[in-house]
Amino acid sequence: AQSVTQPDIHITVSEGASLELRCNYSYGATPYLFWYVQSPGQGLQLLLKYFSGDTLVQGIKGFEAEFKRSQSSFNLRKPSVHWSDAAEYFCAVGTFPNTDKLIFGTGTRLQVFP
Amino acid sequence: GAVVSQHPSWVICKSGTSVKIECRSLDFQATTMFWYRQFPKQSLMLMATSNEGSKATYEQGVEKDKFLINHASLTLSTLTVTSAHPEDSSFYICSARDFGPRGDNEQFFGPGTRLTVL
Numbered sequence: 001a002q003s004v005t006q007p008d009i010h011i012t013v014s015e016g017a018s019l020e021l022r023c024n025y026s027y028g029a030t031p032y033l034f035w036y037v038q039s040p041g042q043g044l045q046l047l048l049k050y051f052s053g054d055t056l057v058q059g060i061k062g063f064e065a066e067f068k069r070s071q072s073s074f075n076l077r078k079p080s081v082h083w084s085d086a087a088e089y090f091c092a093v094g095t096f097p098n099t100d101k102l103i104f105g106t107g108t109r110l111q112v113f114p
Numbered sequence: 115g116a117v118v119s120q121h122p123s124w125v126i127c128k129s130g131t132s133v134k135i136e137c138r139s140l141d142f143q144a145t146t147m148f149w150y151r152q153f154p155k156q157s158l159m160l161m162a163t164s165n166e167g168s169k170a171t172y173e174q175g176v177e178k179d180k181f182l183i184n185h186a187s188l189t190l191s192t193l194t195v196t197s198a199h200p201e202d203s204s205f206y207i208c209s210a211r212d213f214g215p216r217g218d219n220e221q222f223f224g225p226g227t228r229l230t231v232l
């Protein structure tokens with residue numbers, strides 16, 4: 001069965017520090033991978049996605065993620081965190097083209113200290 | 115980007131009553147919408163897939179008679195929680211899929227509806 005694991009429930013970093021959020025997936029076929037951010041009172045916003053091709057994916061707000069098939073990982077990174085990045089981050093795997101479903105990880109809450 | 119709205123943003127109801135939540139795609143047509151449920155500090159769990167003009171497809175363990183889904187138009191899907199009970203209290207989120215050139219099979223999420231059943 002497909003699953004997504006985000007090992008870190010809560011991460012705290014200082015503003016300006018680098019960030020890496022971990023994501024591991026389990027899926028039998030080629031995965032479609034996503035990172036979403038959820039701010040309080042707002043819907044999930046897509047940061048980036050990987051379907052195929054270059055394994056290093058650039059997203060919005062300065063985020064990037066690297067797909068590593070050998071490690072079944074899709075970690076999210078940002079070189080310098082801003083206070084406005086504080087939010088909940090979700091990794092998800094899509095089961096396309098068989099279905100339209102997205103399977104989400106449990107999320108990582110990012111707290112940023114000034 | 116594509117915008118999805120939900121109404122209401124929060125609702126409090128008495129046990130035994132029914133509550134309807136609307137999900138609208140504001141600037142695109144969505145043949146498929148999805149309904150998720152999110153418990154505090156937990157992930158989003160897909161409840162059902164709603165296709166315009168046809169019956170919704172429910173995930174295993176989701177009571178279709180309790181969570182009624184209607185997708186009568188290309189821009190509106192509704193979720194009705196019937197005979198709500200306190201255990202139905204949760205955060206309900208919808209998403210709409212845009213197959214257009216801009217959308218690239220991406221799901222766009224609404225802001226969610228907080229349901230509290232007393």
